[in-house]
Amino acid sequence: MTVLRSAVRRGAYRDSIVLMQLQAALAEFPGVEDAGAVMGAPENLALLEARGLFSDAVPDVGPTDLLVVVRAKTASAADEALERIDDLLRREATDASASFRPRSLEAATRVLPDARWVLVSVPGRFAADVARQAIALDRHVFLYSDNVPLADEAELKRTAREKALLVLGPDCGTALIGGIGLGFANRVRRGDVGIVAASGTGLQAVACSIHALGAGISHAIGTGGRDLDTDVGAITSLQALDLLRRDAGTRVIVLLSKPPAPEVADRVLEAARRTSKPVVVAFQGYEAAGSGYEASGDGSLYFASSLADAARLAVALTGREPAEPATTSTRQPTGAGLAPHLRGLFSGGSLALEAVLALRDRVKPLFSNVKADGAAALPDPWRSQGHTVVDLGADEFTVGRPHPMIDNDLRVQRLRQEAADRDVGLILLDVVLGYAAHPDPAAELAPAIADALRPDLAFVTIVIGTEEDPQRVEAQIERLEDAGAAVLRDVGEAVGYSLNRLGLAGATAERPETGGAIPGPATGDSGDPATDSAAAGPTIDHAEAPGVALADLEAPGVINVGLESFRDALALQGADVVQVDWRPPAGGDRRLIEILEKLRR
């Protein structure tokens, strides 16, 4: 028999990381089986219910109320844990309150007047308004938040463009601006390859591969996954290409995206051509042959067939001799027969897509919550069937809970769920390292893997990271291998390895490689690469839109609104950063918020 007890703190907003720490601390109490700490939004209550942490006895709560539910063996154990809530929260508060913490963006701009960037990771329904305020204060926006309406995205980006500002996102996971990682970011050396990416983990994977090949990154500009949608019209991608065109430190550009709508693709590729620098284009899943996107006659565009291919092409175009790629798992297949089905549990959306693309012609039927030709939609994302690839960072999983790159709970649960299915013979996992990612994912994934291994079930992991990342990639790899998992360093290799283990290699003819031969170094069509805006012809696409100042990309100061782990990550990199002690405006009251918005205009 277990008991469920709850406690409510009305109007006590805390961010999800703090709540996670609270629930983790509560779950450690003797006799406590599980604990949940959430803000009382309906979607969070649903999550609690799914974890068996909800009953009719839980009091009514609203989105600004902190709800804590504990399941314990005895009532006294539950009560003892609940009594500690305020102490645990207070410790959190005092740890961080050494200096003044501004509550508003405006106050933060006075604390750090030189900060040109605002990093927004508040819940989606408030995110557009925070971004709007940042633009009004003449700041660039890195918008990590997801669940932001498309119309808001288009409006934000148009407004920003008028003011020569960038909006990276929404749902932008990563960027490297002047060597400083925003959001989730790996520590890679600086160099002469610039990246424009509508995909977060795709950007991370390419940046890490470029680093492994001995080259480096000038700036990597994430745009958010929908930037190339028709409604947005690639506003940020076009601004970013223009920036990299003018940036003297960038010699080769990588353009990374899901396949865009044709008219948007035309504009973006035209802009890419006008940079007068070699541009490696990786439109994930896009079939170069016969689509009209063949490499341009002037030799400035190069189409890559995969993320790894894009990195190799880019490094070759810099004229560098590629370094030996990082060694990957040497653990040989044991040869034992595995159960038939493959399950991919991904934290990175682009990595999940890359896996679907690599698998779709080899295993059928393939189910996924990632949209791609050749993969059937997974009817219930919480349940796999047959061969399945799930992106656990998709919106349906992240409403009211932290991203799986920060929090392994959901993935570990799902891993156990898959392993319990006797038809599953191989589980494929990505492990993305870097700033702001989980500080030690192997510590949680390795035991779960060791625990779930059976003779007919194998684990294959894809570790994305560099030796300079705070998690120490070698240590992570070692522990994953010790747990019995194979470790590879890019999705393509991992899929090939997995198919081999499942005895499915060669099931279908390989798709032709579209990248073709590795080109030689770029020579520059017109002498030196154009680096000065005046000398480089008209500004791309929107002649009337002012160009973003290149100076804003160097040594960026950042105002962080939302997840404190992003603040910590920036501080760790030596960036100037100020944390806004953000709460939902007007306590989340819709009528008051509406009034405030109208009075502001």
Add this chain to the structure above:
Amino acid sequence: MDVARANRTAVERMMSARPMLRTVATAGEVIPGMHDRLLLHAGPPIEWERMSGPLRGAVIGAVLFEGWAEDEEEAARLAESGEVEFAPCHHHGAVGPMAGVISPSMAVYVVENVTHGNRSFSTLNEGYGKVLRYGAYSSEVLDRLRWLNDVMAPVLREALSDSEGLDIRALLAEALHMGDEGHNRNKAGSLLLLKLLAPLVARVAPDPKVAAAVLGFIGENALSVLNPVMAACKAMADAAHGVEGSTIVTAMARNGTDFGIRVSGIGDRWFTAPAGTPKGLYFSGFSSADANPDIGDSTITETAGIGGFAMAAAPAIVAFVSGVPSDATNATLEMYEITVAEHEHFTIPALDFRGTPTGIDIRAVVELGITPRINTGIAHREAGIGQVGAGLVRPPAEIFEEALLAFAENRGI
């Protein structure tokens, strides 16, 4: 008008107001609308039935002081009967600390805003211990009130008639550089007042003993300057009132039962909710169980950009609210978030002479969930016991929300 522009206008009026202490006069003769059976009190409107202990005590004391009743019982009956009328000080250009009761015969400071011409009033501060403003009405209390009226007031009136008035804004600006915040700490300001008055009093006092008594009383009471400061703040806040489209708070006041605010662009309407109990330190022998809910018009100081808002200027009193000097700095930094201006005349050395946060915008209060921070004395909940501590209080958030809803409704939003 555009709200931001209206607020700019309102706060500029507040800051450009120049309150001068002109004279001391009798309430019934100078306060507009004051009449024979009217008692003014702190805070928003309230009737006898809902008055808390200290306010009832002060009412009884004022009735006895005026000679409207012979004893306590008769005074209470009279107050209850409806034969005495009650009105907020704020409705008559006046302000009073704690219970804030002003009766027609009481001597009051007269402060004039020479920039905009409006006047404001407050009583003479009675000092510590058993005092009317905390609801005491023993003969000792009434005797002191009579001394203030009969001895000190005529001397001050005479003394001030020799001057052009005392510039209270300049006095406050200086006091902020001497460790005062203008609400809970008025040590420096009171000494500055003494400095300004001493030569004037010496010249006009009927004899040296009277001069010594008056100057001694002012000098020993570290709250002497609080009342003229409150009147000055009232004059500044009133100058900012009535700007169409402005969301700036122009009055915050408590009557010991309710906390009320008024907003520049919403006319004379009060938005009220039950007053909270201050958090703070208690004098020995008292605890929070003895505390009356928040009381007094002295929140006019925060309304005008000093008091709790200028906490960074007064690190010496942070012990009242928790601890270390950086808390004082953070308190002021927090108030910048809900105000629209930095004061042109009141500056804080520790913040690189930044102006104090001035002009509370109800929009910012509602949006950020930051309510104004108020430094205050704590009254005993029973009449006549007096001050039991000092600390920090914040107004109830809902009155700012109600004010914003009313503002939006007026504008058809």
